[in-house]
Amino acid sequence: MARGTLNSGSKSEAELPKAKINLDSLRRIGKLISYLKPHRAKFIAAIVFLFLSSITGLAFPSFLGALIDAAQGKQKYSFLPPTINAIGTLAFGVLFIQAFISFFRVVWFVQVSERALADIRRDTYFKLVTLPMNFFANRRVGELNSRISADLSQIQDTMTTTFAEMIRQLVLLVGGITFLTIVSFKLTLALLLMLPVLIVFAVFFGRFIRKLSRQAQDKLAESNTIIEETLQGIANVKAFVNEAFEAGRYDKNLREVVKIAVKGAVFRGMFASFIVFCLFGAIVGVIWYGSILVSNHELSVGSLTTFILYSIFVGAAMGSFPELYANMQKAVGASERVLEILDETGEDVSINAEENVIKTKITGNLAFNNVVFAYPSRQELTVLKDISFTADAGQKVAIVGPSGSGKSTMAALILQFYHPQSGTVQFDGKEANQYALTDIRNQVAIVPQDVLLFGGTILENISYGKLGASKDEIIAAAKKANADQFISSFPEGYDTVVGERGVKLSGGQRQRIAIARALLKNPAILILDEATSSLDSESERLVQEALEVLMKGRTSIVIAHRLSTIREADKIVVLEKGNIVETGTHQQLIANEQGLYRYLSQLQFETAAKVLE
Template identity: 35%
Template sequence: MTESSTASSKTNKSLYTLWPIVGFVRPYTKRAIGAVIALVFVAAISLSIGQAVKLVIDEGFVAQSESQLAAAIGLMSVLIFLMAAGTFIRFYLMSWMGERVSADIRKAVFERLISLHPSYFEENLSGEIMSRLTTDTTLLQSIIGSSFSMALRSALTLVGGLVMLLITNIKLSLIVLSGIPFVLLPMVLFGRRVRSLSRKSQDSVADVGAYAGEIIQNIKIVQSYTREREEKIAFGDEVNAAFEIARKRIRQRASLIAVVILLVFTAISMMLWVGGTDVMRGNMSAGDLGAFVFYAIMVSMSLGTLSEVYGELQRAAGAAERLMELLSVEPQIKSPNKPQVLNVGSATSALEFNKLSFSYPSRPEQLALKNIQLNIKKGETIALVGPSGAGKTTLFELLERFYDPLEGEVRVFGCALKTLNIQAARQTIGLVPQQPILFSADVWHNIRYGRPEASDEEVQAAARQAHAHQFIQALPQGYGSFLGEQGVRLSGGQKQRIAIARAILKDPAILLLDEATSALDAESEQHVQAALNDLMKNRTTLIIAHRLSTVIHADRIVLLDNGCIVKVGTHLELLATSPLYKRLCDLQFRNG
């Protein structure tokens, strides 16, 4: 492939990456057409002002007629007023389009992100994803709302100005036209470099955001280990790296603008010398030269604007490329086109794990679960115990269908999990995680997250059952109290009770407890355990337990080790038959 063909393919790729944005503009076609009409109108009025300039010079200044001068200036004033009105309409409509399309892109990206499988977020930094959602969409908003309008307006005035130049004086026009290829060449050459550097610059800014977000999120660890100085230096290095890339991009854009200005005004200077000579020799009127200078300046300003906007479009191409990458990611976990209807009442088994094997996408060579075979009846309480890394949490994640197994299947109330609508299946499950997750909102929102349509009385009843009502009432605004990021204003035990209240409110058919009382003190644990015991009645419950004292009364205990089921039985049966279970019990109860 030749160098020219490579350059052409790169340019085409640049244009291609911006093309999908047109799809977001399409719903607002009427406004876009209105903006274009206003833009064409303004361009036409701008070109007409050149003729008004000619009248002012020839019929006013040269003819020494005050009445003709007044008429010419009056005409120019009307044209300027019309241009201002058209500019207002054009600016408003284009800015509205930019904001609206940017908001739609943000929504589309967020909707795609929220539907993606958890493994995607294991492989991609949250800070980089947020940079795409905010910085890149803001850049596109600027392009659609401002730069695109400037580019179209400049293109129209460029073409119109060139036509008027040819009409006014062909000889001078050829001088101006001879300089245009020299202007376009650096635009293409510098534009490619700007696009490449823009992509790198946006990636580096995303890295800065990701790094800062991680440090701020873990600020207690940073300060506890007195790593502030090292983190300041490391963050400074990230910022400087981003600045260096931005500096190179700015230098390329500045060079482009400077070269265009130099070439354009060199051509204008030559044109003025030739035109001035023709006026002095009587070959053209002063008004023609004035109009010609006006159109020449308009053409040069249009070229300058186009060169600047071209650099912005290259940046937008980089942003669009990053956003389209996100929008093109397909969720690996999807509902079937014709999902099976889940009938909880008619099933005899609540859960079945049939010959289940699984490995995480980030560790494909290491099986987290191996040939798991387990049948759980409705209303049964099952405890999952075993050393760390045995596969307990992995079973929960497969049950929630955050991942699909490599082999075997999960069945929920007699239906294969893959055949069910994901939302319908997850609605039957309530999860209380070991590390409670709270949102930056009030208590109402955090508990009602389990069932958004629940009344205030139902929320309070769930809080009472989770033994959370008393401390919630003591908060500054009660249930309306803002909890801060990740519930930072609550203690660990309080956060856990809010999470338990959320699960109680959801009233699921299957309850998953991942060491749900681990963050509670002894007194709170006693109260919450009593509440959980009431909640578990007539409900299928799976409990991940590290403290075996909390599960000795389970219907069955499933002992896992290295991704395999070692033994299944009651507490006493496992004590008698499983050396591993007996060792775990001895370690805990001896310490107790």
């Protein structure tokens, strides 16, 4: 039967959907098979060895039969030596060769599939990280993660085990039937009439029982949910005096669990009787008939032994096919899902670090010309409607407006995460598409609202702004970003591990790390997405000071939530529902009594005053 490793038991793999195997699906997954090409010599050698080891495996029942016959003074095959010792020695010789071949076939299969799989994994990951933002908007991280883990594991399992097992069982089946026919045509006929019917019956029976036990498990899980819900909401249960109701609900569910389990037990019992009576019965029948042939001198004892062993080989091979086939189907499904990613068109970003150099310098003039934009995932909602504004090199331009007015979307368009439906985004007077994508992203930095730190040291996190920066450069950037002081206060300083498993940094501290990152990157254009949650005043002062240093000498686009921080801006763009409703300096805008800016300013001023009271 198929080995236990075929379904490594992990839930996600066991639940992978199956796909139909036909010419069309095989053609589609041909691209994945092409990953074997660089290793084809080894792969072919492994298949040849697999054939050899399976064929030598087939020799053993004949050796055993010959040994038994030799013990009775008979010679079973003329091509085998007549004495017991000679046959035994030969059998050991073949065994040794088989062991030798098996070693290499296992090692080679694993080597080839591991390497091919690593290439597929690498390409899938590379493709994933270069895919446009829109791709990620429509998919959950968990789902993508499972493609790289569960789907690829299934493909790997199939490559290393299922595929080899399929070939091995095929050889055993064909070879087994051939040898059986040689030993006794009559017995083989009797066996082949019975065996397939019994095996098909056993497989379907087995599946039905598995389905029943899954139903029982699901029902049990349901009753566990009832317990969980009741205990979590115990205050509600008590307040409504619904203890009896919950107890009834649980009891009803439990009865159903028992009902399904008992029904399953009946079928399980029937299955056991069936196996005992029919399958073992078939063997007993064959031996019975064989013994009659032996007593009539039509068959030797050795031949009967050989026959029984080959029948076991053939039966096991037949029985293993349904599971092997199901595994193949899962692998085809998994391959199709992985290919879906590989076939997507990525952004024009190279994954070679050496190619990531700035080819065209940008001085920092930025312009939006009649930009109209809707997110590809929500075409019906036009987020930006005819936006035009300019930011000259070195200027500080603030974008303000109510929540949802499209401020962050403008930042995403500057970073080329998305492209406008009409209108253009220009850098130094040239349209964005005239630059290499990496040229723009390498010269634009963003300090986001919520700073994500990667698992690693503070030093590594800052150097994310400029990979390969020296420690001195990093410390200098941290000093300018007002971060050196708090970093040095940690016992491990810059080597302190942060991120999910490390030290938790406060919002203000994380922002200063992000500022140091941006300083290190030294961009021509800076986007500041101001944090909405307010920091305490000391933290705020440190962050604000660091930001002033960062903004000096470059174009800064400040997405502002607190209007007090942008009074000095060269230009303030006021956005409302995707339209620019006002543009000007703080003085100009505050003077407009009917203006949105003045209204928002007053609102914030009043809120602040109330807090102070």
